[in-house]
Amino acid sequence: MFKKSLLILVSIVMILSLAPATLSAQGDPIVIGFLPGVVDPFYQVMELGVNAAAEDMGVQIITQIPQTWGVEVQTPILDAMIARGDLDYLIIAPTDKDQMIGPLEAALDAGIQVITVDTFLGDGDYVNGPVTFPISYIGSDNVEGGRIAARGLAAAIGGTGKVYINSTNPNVSSVEGRAVGFNEVMANEYPDIEVVGLDFNLDDPARATEQTAAVIAREPDLAGVFGTNVFSAQGAGQAVIQAGLGGQVQVVAYDATQLAIENLRAGVVSLVLAQKPFDMGYMAVQFAVAHAAGVTSLPKRVQTGFAIIDINNVDDPAIARFIYQVP
Amino acid sequence: MEQTAMTSEGNVLSREPMLSVRQLVKRFGGLTAVNKVDMDVYPGEVVGLVGDNAAGKSTLIKCIAGVHQPEEGEIYFEGRRVHFSHPIEARDAHIETIYQDLALAGNLNVGANIFMGREIKKPFLGGLVKVLDEEFMLQESRKLLEQLKIHIPDFTQEIETLSGGQRQAVAIARAVYWKAKLMIMDEPTNNLGVVEQRQVLDLVRELKSQGVPVILISHTLPDVFAVTDRIVVMHRGRKVTDKKTSETDSQEIVQYMVGALDDNRVDA
Amino acid sequence: MAVAKGSAPQSGEPSKRGDRRRQLVLTLSRVWAWAFLGLLIAFFVITVPLSSNGSVNFLTVRNSQNILMAIVSVLLLGLGQTFVIITAGIDLSVGHMMSLASVVSALVLREVFNAGVPLFPAVAIGLLAALATAALVGFLQGSIIARLKVPAFIVTLGGGFVLRGVALLMSDNSTVIGLPPGVRDYGNESLMYFIPGDSGGLYFFNRPEVSGELVRSMDRILPYPVIIAAIVVILMAFLLRRTAFGRHTYAIGGNQEAALRAGIPVDRHLIQLYMLSASTAAVAGFLSTLRFTAGSAVIGDPLLMSSIAAVIIGGVSLAGGAGSIIGTVIGALIVAVLTTGLVMLNVQAFWQFIVIGIVIIVAVLIDQSRDLIVSRMRSGA
Numbered sequence: 006m007f008k009k010s011l012l013i014l015v016s017i018v019m020i021l022s023l024a025p026a027t028l029s030a031q032g033d034p035i036v037i038g039f040l041p042g043v044v045d046p047f048y049q050v051m052e053l054g055v056n057a058a059a060e061d062m063g064v065q066i067i068t069q070i071p072q073t074w075g076v077e078v079q080t081p082i083l084d085a086m087i088a089r090g091d092l093d094y095l096i097i098a099p100t101d102k103d104q105m106i107g108p109l110e111a112a113l114d115a116g117i118q119v120i121t122v123d124t125f126l127g128d129g130d131y132v133n134g135p136v137t138f139p140i141s142y143i144g145s146d147n148v149e150g151g152r153i154a155a156r157g158l159a160a161a162i163g164g165t166g167k168v169y170i171n172s173t174n175p176n177v178s179s180v181e182g183r184a185v186g187f188n189e190v191m192a193n194e195y196p197d198i199e200v201v202g203l204d205f206n207l208d209d210p211a212r213a214t215e216q217t218a219a220v221i222a223r224e225p226d227l228a229g230v231f232g233t234n235v236f237s238a239q240g241a242g243q244a245v246i247q248a249g250l251g252g253q254v255q256v257v258a259y260d261a262t263q264l265a266i267e268n269l270r271a272g273v274v275s276l277v278l279a280q281k282p283f284d285m286g287y288m289a290v291q292f293a294v295a296h297a298a299g300v301t302s303l304p305k306r307v308q309t310g311f312a313i314i315d316i317n318n319v320d321d322p323a324i325a326r327f328i329y330q331v332p
Numbered sequence: 333m334e335q336t337a338m339t340s341e342g343n344v345l346s347r348e349p350m351l352s353v354r355q356l357v358k359r360f361g362g363l364t365a366v367n368k369v370d371m372d373v374y375p376g377e378v379v380g381l382v383g384d385n386a387a388g389k390s391t392l393i394k395c396i397a398g399v400h401q402p403e404e405g406e407i408y409f410e411g412r413r414v415h416f417s418h419p420i421e422a423r424d425a426h427i428e429t430i431y432q433d434l435a436l437a438g439n440l441n442v443g444a445n446i447f448m449g450r451e452i453k454k455p456f457l458g459g460l461v462k463v464l465d466e467e468f469m470l471q472e473s474r475k476l477l478e479q480l481k482i483h484i485p486d487f488t489q490e491i492e493t494l495s496g497g498q499r500q501a502v503a504i505a506r507a508v509y510w511k512a513k514l515m516i517m518d519e520p521t522n523n524l525g526v527v528e529q530r531q532v533l534d535l536v537r538e539l540k541s542q543g544v545p546v547i548l549i550s551h552t553l554p555d556v557f558a559v560t561d562r563i564v565v566m567h568r569g570r571k572v573t574d575k576k577t578s579e580t581d582s583q584e585i586v587q588y589m590v591g592a593l594d595d596n597r598v599d600a
Numbered sequence: 601m602a603v604a605k606g607s608a609p610q611s612g613e614p615s616k617r618g619d620r621r622r623q624l625v626l627t628l629s630r631v632w633a634w635a636f637l638g639l640l641i642a643f644f645v646i647t648v649p650l651s652s653n654g655s656v657n658f659l660t661v662r663n664s665q666n667i668l669m670a671i672v673s674v675l676l677l678g679l680g681q682t683f684v685i686i687t688a689g690i691d692l693s694v695g696h697m698m699s700l701a702s703v704v705s706a707l708v709l710r711e712v713f714n715a716g717v718p719l720f721p722a723v724a725i726g727l728l729a730a731l732a733t734a735a736l737v738g739f740l741q742g743s744i745i746a747r748l749k750v751p752a753f754i755v756t757l758g759g760g761f762v763l764r765g766v767a768l769l770m771s772d773n774s775t776v777i778g779l780p781p782g783v784r785d786y787g788n789e790s791l792m793y794f795i796p797g798d799s800g801g802l803y804f805f806n807r808p809e810v811s812g813e814l815v816r817s818m819d820r821i822l823p824y825p826v827i828i829a830a831i832v833v834i835l836m837a838f839l840l841r842r843t844a845f846g847r848h849t850y851a852i853g854g855n856q857e858a859a860l861r862a863g864i865p866v867d868r869h870l871i872q873l874y875m876l877s878a879s880t881a882a883v884a885g886f887l888s889t890l891r892f893t894a895g896s897a898v899i900g901d902p903l904l905m906s907s908i909a910a911v912i913i914g915g916v917s918l919a920g921g922a923g924s925i926i927g928t929v930i931g932a933l934i935v936a937v938l939t940t941g942l943v944m945l946n947v948q949a950f951w952q953f954i955v956i957g958i959v960i961i962v963a964v965l966i967d968q969s970r971d972l973i974v975s976r977m978r979s980g981a
Contacts, residue, residue: 116816437854449862
């Protein structure tokens with residue numbers, strides 16, 4: 006039984022291996038893969054941008070959104086997208102700035118040009134840094150975003166007190182940059198503010214809630230929380246609401262989800278940093294199309310900027326349009 | 333162990349007992365489950381152990397098999413005083429117990445069960461590692477079952493697909509293969525069909541003919557009369573009689589079982 | 601005196617037709633996972649080109665190698681688990697064990713290499729460190745389960761949390777980077793490379809120095825992690841099928857009391873099984889360190905449920921006593937083929953969860969109907 010099974014197994018592997026190689030269709034519309042980090046409103050809005058650009062420019066999009074954040078989840082999907090054999094470009098938000106280098110080099114080897122959005126590889130310097138193969142990195146200036154968040158939170162708490170950072174994953178360029186900028190401003194500009202901790206919730210809002218609640222319990226005089234992305238801000242806001250400390254503990258939320266805006270109106274969140282995921286997606290497709298047309302002067306790094314939303318401007322249509330609208 | 337075909341009663345009695353139990357006492361809290369019991373089992377002898385529920389017969393054999401440790405009294409096996417603190421020690425002394433729950437692994441085949449825990453291995457890759465010698469174990473099992481006149485159609489079948497009687501037979505065969513010097517059977521015919529009960533009793537006779545002494549616990553008196561040489565009756569922890577099967581009948585045994593007769597009380 | 605006649609089951613001999621039906625169910629229970637895998641592959645072979653107007657094919661060399669790469673981690677987590685579940689235990693700590701092994705092997709490899717040890721021995725020492733960690737973890741968990749009689753579910757659930765914490769501590773809450781660049785080759789290069797066409801050919805061990813369209817059409821055959829996983833599969837299958845160790849594993853799963861009475865050192869055996877389970881997870885962690893050129897304290901977490909799913913789909917009964925290594929390989933293949941196929945169909949990959957969920961339940965149903973048939977056969981005899 007064992008030998009026979011092994012034989013059958015080997016045959017299946019052989020059949021899989023010996024099948025004829027795909028001939029990739031050339032000359033047809035450009036095919037672009039889109040592989041963000043995880044299902045969340047930020048990436049869903051980015052997908053809208055990608056799809057809008059695809060329609061405007063007549064390219065085909067293959068989208069896969071992982072259910073869970075992690076290189077072991079993203080890589081098999083990436084490999085399968087490469088194996089389709091028909092992709093010309095890949096728009097990806099790498100889930101780890103170091104670990105995803107190898108798998109994305111494999112995409113390059115397969116003739117797929119890579120554009121990173123939201124998060125970058127290596128140090129993000131695709132000109133002189135350790136990683137130079139992607140066409141471009143299109144995203145927010147996360148360090149600057151962290152600085153804005155720090156100043157916003159400092160103003161909300163009156164320039165003094167204890168603050169806490171809730172982040173998602175270590176070694177992810179976007180949220181890492183936000184924490185770096187935040188800490189830098191607090192250290193240099195606000196000597197009376199103490200950053201009491203940084204936790205990673207691994208993209209789980211429930212864990213973010215737990216962690217923030219624990220910090221509130223540990224630091225009864227906690228003045229503010231910085232949530233570095235959708236899930237962090239959601240969990241931080243929830244913990245503050247649960248503790249009945251809305252307005253007492255200030256929250257600064259990265260990412261303008263509907264929930265963050267609700268919390269803003271409820272006085273729990275004092276500042277929301279809206280990124281421009283729609284523009285990131287749209288622009289990434291534009292870059293791919295331009296690259297395919299032979300444009301050689303594409304910038305290696307594009308910053309899409311922020312909209313800073315507070316209770317005073319949240320109803321201003323010029324600002325409100327940056328709130329993430331997920332269908 | 334090759335003292336077969338010498339089972340006439342005169343011979344048996346002249347020999348040293350295989351097992352001797354002297355003044356054995358086992359208590360559970362305030363309850364005396366076994367109360368100063370003496371019992372002998374001679375080579376090639378089948379002894380029936382009967383009694384009402386809670387008469388203490390299961391406790392007695394569990395003391396012999398090392399499951400329980402008696403508070404008082406002595407157990408001699410092959411002439412030497414023994415003290416089993418664990419069932420494995422009793423089994424190492426070749427006292428094999430066939431329990432109602434069979435002690436077989438249902439997911440393994442006949443051969444694997446007979447050799448369970450004592451698998452035969454052969455060298456593989458020039459002696460680098462040892463692998464199971466399935467061939468040898470299967471052949472040995474086949475020989476063994478033939479010798480015991482047990483018929484099982486397919487040896488590679490998992491035990492759980494066999495009938496209750498067949499499984500009981502495999503359990504007994506395993507004990508025989510590993511040179512049981514004393515076989516203890518606790519209700520071996522329970523939950524079996526009529527035909528299968530007969531097969532198990534035939535197997536008991538087969539063991540006897542091969543010189544292996546058997547202690548048979550059973551509620552079914554016709555079975556006990558069918559195969560035993562001697563019957564020991566217990567009542568409320570005490571041995572109330574010890575008679576040759578040929579010198580009694582089931583009515584008398586029932587009288588002992590319900591406490592209406594008691595040899596020891598008369599003697600005392 | 602003899603039992604000469606009629607030891608065969610006499611009364612209630614099953615009818616021919618009923619017998620055939622039972623045989624069918626028994627055969628089905630043995631081969632259904634194979635059949636399902638075959639159907640799944642056939643399904644994608646037909647639908648993937650249809651969905652893309654022929655521009656995408658499922659059966660390609662590249663894709664076959666992808667599927668093999670994709671099963672490596674899930675499979676390695678499932679291999680030791682197969683032994684554990686056969687004894688009716690469970691090891692919920694394998695995901696976090698993989699993460700810890702990834703961190704440990706990365707840290708040790710980096711330190712040893714920086715101390716001047718050449719690359720290959722440094723990588724080997726990294727593997728040994730991961731295995732040693734696993735042996736310790738498995739020994740501790742197994743001892744608590746076997747000697748202190750705490751349920752495996754509880755011990756490994758708690759143990760998993762501890763391992764995760766230790767991994768995060770050791771990695772300083774980040775990815776362990778700074779590994780020598782050659783490490784990436786071990787984790788990503790292959791035994792063979794094939795370039796079709798006149799200017800191509802088959803290359804062994806060394807990746808041909810080509811560029812442009814040739815690179816694009818180059819197929820990698822048997823990446824090193826796949827080869828290592830295959831070796832572990834063969835070792836585990838051998839251990840389970842051919843050795844007394846494997847036999848004792850089945851015996852404990854079939855009837856632990858009987859195994860104990862038969863003189864099998866059940867406690868010691870169970871401890872060894874949990875060490876084995878941690879060890880195959882450690883190989884997974886080590887390979888992920890090579891592949892991603894970094895150690896990560898969170899890498900194995902999302903894979904635990906997939907690995908248990910693979911084991912169950914492969915026919916290992918949670919009640920213990922039944923299962924095989926080949927079955928687990930099939931289960932892992934089904935999970936990987938589903939993911940890859942759905943992505944190639946451009947269907948959102950989360951559909952795989954729904955399919956896998958249904959497949960698990962069907963697997964257990966088939967298992968149960970098999971048990972029912974067996975018990976009917978017995979009582980009918």
